Amino acid sequence: MPVFHAHIPKGQYSREQKIAIGNALNRSLVVALNIPAGDRFVMISEHGDDELFIDPTFMDMKRSSKAMIVTVLVGAHRPASDKSALMAEICRQLEAAADVSSDDIFIALVPVPNESFSFGRGIAQLADKSPQW
Amino acid sequence: MPVFHAHIPKGQYSREQKIAIGNALNRSLVVALNIPAGDRFVMISEHGDDELFIDPTFMDMKRSSKAMIVTVLVGAHRPASDKSALMAEICRQLEAAADVSSDDIFIALVPVPNESFSFGRGIAQLADKSPQW
């Protein structure tokens, strides 16, 4: 149920690498949070160089022209420890799958309560369950 | 004031259908939450098949190549019952307007407090009012 949206620079990643990024983001959920592999909802958007502005060094990073911003709609019940685990795993998976430097990965996890998700049919499937995913 | 963003697969919806999707999302607010029809703020983004990854069956859905992810910035004051009503109505309206199967509609409602919205002129028009929209 965490939903990913990777904002990447146009022309820096091939079709194969974009598919690998999609797989890697999904895998980070499985490894870091023990979420079912079928829970796969990932978007990628490309931005031209007049549409994506990422500081090259802020917070002592060495960012390249391949730097990206990844937003994740994540269960609001997740404690800080789960968030840290997910962030670290996103970087490990993206490096392994598409050779993305961890300095190039800005992440924002947006908390969303479980009752706010529908997997289909207009139903909030998780509304009356104990928090998961 | 709920703000919609529909992420749809490229090439699966015509220009006319995209306009119908915009209208349908707006109409879901009017019907489900009694919000004025003029409160119309909708974005659509297309994603190539290397940019949108939606599991075909997770949570027992039968999703097609037309599956989409709809995010909504919704008033943080809304109870779960309003959220459920909106989710159901989004599906009804999208099916009627653009023949979208309700299995193909993943929804995430992101809670945003009313004081965080500006309709223009850099003013938070709803900040000092009782919660609405």
Next chain:
Amino acid sequence: MPVFHAHIPKGQYSREQKIAIGNALNRSLVVALNIPAGDRFVMISEHGDDELFIDPTFMDMKRSSKAMIVTVLVGAHRPASDKSALMAEICRQLEAAADVSSDDIFIALVPVPNESFSFGRGIAQLADKSPQW
């Protein structure tokens, strides 16, 4: 750390204006919230006229074909006064930089706790500090 995403109508802003919009949004943080200028994370997306639906008059605005929706992931610790200051400054900066009418700027500030941001290397750099940025 506030992360901007401006959704603009396709063909209404030149390359130079889009770069100016990126700069203006970053500058609004510096002026309104005293955030370091290096904290620069901005995305722009263009939407065709079948992909962006903004009511021309709702809430007594006079919106043009250049109207845009700006979302901002902002620290959840920010009080309403900071939010109002940021909204007003976004409009001032966008008008100065790219001649955008303040009636044409819809803003939604999405609250995100500091522990949910990573500036790189998979680390939540602000998690154990007192709220800032």
